[in-house]
Amino acid sequence: MRYAQGxxxxxxxxxxxxRVRLRAVERFENGQKNREIAAALRVSERSVERWRRQWRERGEAGVLSKGSPGRPRLSSAQIADWSGSWSVAR
Known part of the structure; x- marks a missing residue:
């Protein structure tokens, strides 16, 4: 199944x-196994494995949300500035 942006x-x-990922981090710190964490949080073991790897590599920040991939990275002012230069260039 494909999902919309985000x-x-x-x-x-x-x-x-x-919040689920942060609860997983607490369990990582307590030494719980991936299978136990997945069952307790009702997620897949694969997700827990991925979160644990991110946690090992970057700490708690590694499991925090990065936001929607569909949101613009430019500010409203930058978009307005770009739009203005586009209409002038045409």
Missing amino acids: GGLTDAGRTARE
Whole structure:
């Protein structure tokens, strides 16, 4: 199944998923196994494996949400400036 931009989650949904990942971090620190964490948090073992790898590499920041991939990286002012130069160049 394909999802719309942002993986089909609202901001609230992304926040809820981030809370799950942070609960997983607490369990990593307590030495729990991936299988136990996956069952307790009702997620796949594969997700827990990925989160643990990110946690090892970058700490807690590694599992934090990076936001929706569909949101513009430019500010409104930058977009307006670019749009203005586009109409002039045409």
